Amino acid sequence: MKSVGAHIFRQDVQSMHAYAIQASSGMIKLDAMENPHRLPPALQAHLGQRLGALALNRYPDGRVNDLRKALADYAQMPEGFDIMLGNGSDELISLLAMACDVPGASILAPLPGFVMYAMSAQLQGLKFIGVPLTPDFELDEAAMLAAIKEHQPSIIYIAYPNNPTANLWDDAVIDKIIAAAPGLVVFDEAYQPFASKSYMDRIARHGHVLLMRTLSKFGLAGVRLGYMVGPKALIAEIDKVRPPYNISVLNYECALFALEHAEVFSAQAQEIRTQRAILLEALQGLPGLKTWKSDANMVLVRVPDAQKTFEGMRARRVLVKNVSKMHPLLANCLRLTVGTADENAQMLAALKESL
Numbered sequence: 412m413k414s415v416g417a418h419i420f421r422q423d424v425q426s427m428h429a430y431a432i433q434a435s436s437g438m439i440k441l442d443a444m445e446n447p448h449r450l451p452p453a454l455q456a457h458l459g460q461r462l463g464a465l466a467l468n469r470y471p472d473g474r475v476n477d478l479r480k481a482l483a484d485y486a487q488m489p490e491g492f493d494i495m496l497g498n499g500s501d502e503l504i505s506l507l508a509m510a511c512d513v514p515g516a517s518i519l520a521p522l523p524g525f526v527m528y529a530m531s532a533q534l535q536g537l538k539f540i541g542v543p544l545t546p547d548f549e550l551d552e553a554a555m556l557a558a559i560k561e562h563q564p565s566i567i568y569i570a571y572p573n574n575p576t577a578n579l580w581d582d583a584v585i586d587k588i589i590a591a592a593p594g595l596v597v598f599d600e601a602y603q604p605f606a607s608k609s610y611m612d613r614i615a616r617h618g619h620v621l622l623m624r625t626l627s628k629f630g631l632a633g634v635r636l637g638y639m640v641g642p643k644a645l646i647a648e649i650d651k652v653r654p655p656y657n658i659s660v661l662n663y664e665c666a667l668f669a670l671e672h673a674e675v676f677s678a679q680a681q682e683i684r685t686q687r688a689i690l691l692e693a694l695q696g697l698p699g700l701k702t703w704k705s706d707a708n709m710v711l712v713r714v715p716d717a718q719k720t721f722e723g724m725r726a727r728r729v730l731v732k733n734v735s736k737m738h739p740l741l742a743n744c745l746r747l748t749v750g751t752a753d754e755n756a757q758m759l760a761a762l763k764e765s766l
Contacts, residue, residue, distance in 0.1 A: 423533060430526070438730040439757055441748040444574070444602070444709050446630040448679040448751070458668050465664060471656050478663045481670045482638050486624065489615035493646040496658050500601060500625045500637035501527055507597065507621075508535040510649045511565040519564035521550055523575060523738035525599065528568045540564060544740060548576040548703060548711075552584045556591055565594040571610055572602050575734045575746040577705035579608055589617060595645070598622045602707035604629055604680040605687070611640075618642055626666055628708060630676045634665045683708050687749045693759055699766060708749045714766060717743040723765025729758050 417425060433442055450458065475496065483494045497503035508518065508531040518532040522541035532539035542558045545551050559567065567588065572579045589596050596619060598610045603624055614622050621641035626634060636658065639646070669676060687705055694702045694712060701713040714720045717735035724731055732746040747758060 427530075427533070430530070433730060433732075435730050438725070438728050439750070439754050440730050441750050441754060441758055442730045442732040442746075443632070444628060444707070444748050445632045446628060446676075446679055446683065446708070447748075447754060448630065448682070451675070454668075454672060454675065458665065461664055461668060462661060465660050467660065469660075471658060471660050471663065474660075474667075475658055475663050478658075478667050478670075479638075481667060483640070485670055485673065486638075486640065487611060488640045489611075491643060492615070492640050493643040495639045495646050495650050495653065496663075497637040497639065497653070498657050498662075499627065499635040500599065500623050502657065503623055503637050503639050504528065504531045505534070506649060506652050507566055507595070508532055508537055509652045511595070512537060513565070516565040517562050518566045518568070519558055519562060520568040520570075521555070521573070523573075523734070523741050524568070524570055525574050525601075526737075537565075538562070543738075544576070546740065548573070548578055548740070550580050550584045550588075552587065555584070555588055559588065559591045559593070563593045567592050567594070567596045568599060569596060570599040570601070571608075572606050572706040574601065574707070575709065575732070575737070575741070575744075576703060576711055577602075577707040577709050578703065579606060579706045585610075589620060592619060594619065596620045597639075600624045602628055602709075604676075605684055605708045606706040608706075614640070619645075621645065626669065629669070630679055631665060631669055634662050634669075636662050636666050683749050686752055686755055689752075690747070690749055690755050690759070693755075697763065697766070705749075710747045710749065711741075711744055712747060713742075713744050715743065717745055720762065720765045721745060724758070724761040727761035727764065729761040731758070 479494050479496060488494060504527050512535050517538035517540055518528060519540040520528040521544050529539045540558055540562050542554050600609060600622060603609055610622055614620050621639055623637060623639045625637040690710060691702060694700060699715050703711050717733055721733040734741050734746050735743050
């Protein structure tokens with residue numbers, strides 16, 4: 412059999428690591444910020460009938476535009492703006508890098524943050540500038556403004572709230588970053604269902620700001636559907652690099668179904684926010700552990716020994732995310748997804764025994 416030499420692959424790709432997904436079989440899975448609640452049985456049956464009746468032998472049709480309108484209404488998109496769909500937010504992040512790949516272009520984001528901002532830049536051959544947060548995980552205003560002035564980035568990502576730190580940013584600092592930006596500013600509101608604020612009500616003030624969301628945290632992580640809103644002219648340019656039929660008929664029908672039953676998912680989000688408050692209070696009572704306020708469905712904690720605690724929790728069949736090696740600022744930090752009341756109780760017990 413003829414084999415292919417390593418020389419045909421890009422050198423930087425060969426030195427990269429693929430995005431790692433932890434094995435979770437038989438575990439209480441609290442590592443990926445998923446909504447822990449499944450559809451009620453009656454809705455499962457109803458959705459099954461809808462999906463079973465779809466014309467899977469045909470390419471996706473104009474019904475995808477029904478979803479675009481439903482999402483625009485749900486998100487209260489402003490007049491004069493348009494909406495674009497992606498196979499999860501990840502695809503939208505990749506398409507932005509592709510659309511903005513001009514000579515000398517760069518992408519800037521605070522660190523620690525979502526790894527796909529840097530990965531999309533690297534894969535597209537763009538320079539990535541990561542600006543460290545302060546030790547308390549706030550935006551470093553002076554460092555951000557200096558980096559913008561020096562590098563003139565084509566795209567600045569503002570995760571709102573941030574992953575893995577789970578916090579929203581200071582409004583005054585955000586305003587200065589937007590004013591200083593020479594290119595696009597992209598708000599990533601993946602965790603919007605759990606946040607106390609959104610930028611959607613302020614986006615119409617600007618002609619260079621885009622806002623991304625996902626249905627993953629809404630409760631459809633398995634469906635892979637992200638969306639991005641922005642001024643019509645900007646969305647029209649980015650949409651040119653989107654693959655045709657990037658949203659399957661199954662994806663858009665699931666999403667439409669979920670939006671028709673938005674009150675079910677809204678109640679789930681409220682329950683997760685309630686559980687987050689209970690979890691935060693319990694965590695604050697544990698000796699030697701530091702927590703930060705959360706506006707997402709995750710809580711960042713610092714423990715004396717992250718690897719030891721992570722392994723101890725895993726041995727007790729509770730899977731969380733060890734983020735301690737992601738960035739120096741995250742030394743000895745674990746990211747805990749907020750689960751059901753029962754899952755959180757088991758997580759707390761495993762954490763106490765593993766500290």
